[in-house]
Amino acid sequence: MELLTQMWSFLGLLTVLQNILPTQLLSFLHSIYESVQDVFSPYSYFEIPEFNGYGGIDVNDLYLHVNLYLNSINTSTTCRHLTLSRSKSSNRISYTVAPNHTVHDSFKGHHLSWTHHVETAQDSLDEKRSFTLKLPKRYHMTLLNPYLEHVTTRGEEFKRVSSERRLFTNNGHGSFESGWSSVPFRHPSTFDTLALEPELKKQLTDDLKAFSEGKEFYNKIGRAWKRGYLLHGPPGSGKSSLIAAMANFLSYNVYDLELSKVSDNSELRALIIQTTSRSIIVIEDIDCSIDLTGERITKNRRLRPMTKNCQHGSGNGEDNGRVTLSGLLNFTDGLWSCCGEEKVIVFTTNHRDTIDPALIRCGRMDVHVSLDTCGMHAFKTLVKNYLGVDSHVLFDVVESCIRSGGGLTPAQISEILLRNRRNADVAVKAVITVMQAKILGADMAKSPESLDRGLTESSPQKKREERSNSWESKAKFLVRLTSLTKSDSGRRGI
Incomplete structure (x- = not known):
């Protein structure tokens, strides 16, 4: 009882001193206390606020990456209090660490922890959020940067996989702010349900996986991080289903590019610039989407009259003569093919022999997939x-x-x-x-x-x-x- 009485007396004395002493002196004493505590503590602490600076406008990307990273690991085993949520654009349930609770993690054999702080400002409903990273002081110089890179990479990967995929199509206004319109992409096709022979499935999945993990390799050899696939075969052989399976396997968005809606090469470049990284750009029925212009078309017009419709598909020859072969080649393998990273370009056709060889050579269409009748x-x-x-x-x-x-x-x-x-x-x-x-x-x-x-x-x-x-x-x-x-x-x- 005497000990409790003394503790209450001490707390009362602190309260009185806090009300009597000047604010500047209290801040000084608090800083001294933290400095002494920091000297004897075996840990270093790093705060990551939600916003950069004091304006509360510029969002701190690292804070978002930490939040995504903690979603990607099984925090329920180390934290008993989580906040669950689900957005309209995703079926996945996400969670955040509840205010003033801690999640433990490990990296390269060292134990680390994240604490989520939420403070309410006086006379305001605004909240100040931040994460505090605690790691061993002795190793913080060698651990901090690699660990934060690990957090950022895994957070971005989790965002890509968990976000709702979109199917885009060009609306004929590529030169304006946005030449694409989109809908949710929910095609159920996967490589498990795809009607392909096992050898071809393995070749495709291995190639796609090597491509998605090849950022350092492509940078090393000085080549744009893209991959071209030509899918050819009779109607009904599963070309569209294979594209959907590729998108679901990589968790990429799909851009369905209709060349007949593109007015010229400038609009084609504008559309390419607007596509995002980690996406599949598809041109279906490339042999009859447009009639390639330039000297080839001029020569053909001299030899024979232009037919109204494509032999193997639809489309007006006069309208389709606005995107040139050189413009399409720049889209697949030229300077404009380097806009963005981690892109897959897919051409489909029912008649491979009718496509200009320059368009499907190696380096442009790297993988040729022949789809035919079922085995x-x-x-x-x-x-x-x-x-x-x-x-x-x-x-x-x-x-x-x-x-x-x-x-x-x-x-x-x-x-x-x-x-x-x-x-x-x-x-x-x-x-x-x-x-x-x-x-x-x-x-x-x-x-x-x-x-x-x-x-x-x-x-x-x-x-x-x-x-x-x-x-x-x-x-x-x-x-x-x-x-x-x-x-x-x-x-x-x-």
């Missing part, structure tokens, strides 16, 4: 996605059809599986029927949809009779396919 692994991926089936007794028949030239594009297979998704047996049989029709050279005017509809609407007995009559005079391979299909139908009672 067996890609087919199994689609069946898993649409039907939820990992295996089926008719997979051997499908594989034989693919090897014999009956392969279909992912879009064709997906449509058949989508219509018959309630019955896996009917769906797989429908795909086999279309593959067999392709092998036999059936009437191409009859669409896969009508073939599949005829299969689902006809009776089982009629289907057996039609197959039997159809295969009698065909090759032994087709007889084998039919027998396998019939035997499975007999076992399942279909």
Whole structure:
């Protein structure tokens, strides 16, 4: 009791002295106390305020990076009091350290901590926020800069991954303040659900990962930090889905550049300047987006009249002759290709041979990806996605059809599986029927949809009779396919 009485007396004395002594003297005594404490403390303390200076206008980027960094690590194990929030532009729940609470961290074997301070100014509702970093005084000279670089890098990476991705398209006003308009990019395609063979998937993911982590390498060799991909293949082979999977894999925004809306090379440069780093710039159907101008077009006009529409797509030749080949080459590999960092440029085409070789050479389009009909692994991926089936007794028949030239594009297979998704047996049989029709050279005017509809609407007995009559005079391979299909139908009672 006497000890408590003495403590209360001492606190009362301090209160009286605080009210009597001048403010300047109290500040001086406080600074002496902090200096003495700093001499005997084994730690150094660094304050990072929310704003630079005293105006409260210029935001301190380091404060934002610290906040993002603490979101990226599992602070719930070292801090019991967190403030949770979620913005309209993201589905991710973010959290900040509650006022006057501490989060512990480690770096290169040393223990560090962050304390979040929030103070309310007198006679005001404004709050003063800051983080205080505590680290060992003995090593602060060697720890501070590398640790803050680590915090900044990881904070920016977390912001890129957690932010909502956007899909941009040019609005035809690239010379103004913003030539792009955007919507949220929420395409569900990933490399796990993509109908590609495993070897090609691995090659693409390895290449994309090496590119995204290659900042120092590209700077070392003196090359712009960009990568070009040419995706070519028939319609429905999955070019757009692959672009979406690349964007989701890298967590990049997507810029869908329509060259037909670009008036000239100057507007094209303005659009390039407005694109952000860590983005994918896409020009789909590059062979018929525009008719490249310059001497090539002049020569072609002398030899033949300009056609109104592109042979493999739409677009007016006169309107499309406003962006030149040299302007497009500067966009892919010239000085203007260096605007921003970490950019992927993707061209797609259904007819690779119609593109000017200068546009797709190495250094401009570094990786050429040929997309065609589905292989067996890609087919199994689609069946898993649409039907939820990992295996089926008719997979051997499908594989034989693919090897014999009956392969279909992912879009064709997906449509058949989508219509018959309630019955896996009917769906797989429908795909086999279309593959067999392709092998036999059936009437191409009859669409896969009508073939599949005829299969689902006809009776089982009629289907057996039609197959039997159809295969009698065909090759032994087709007889084998039919027998396998019939035997499975007999076992399942279909």
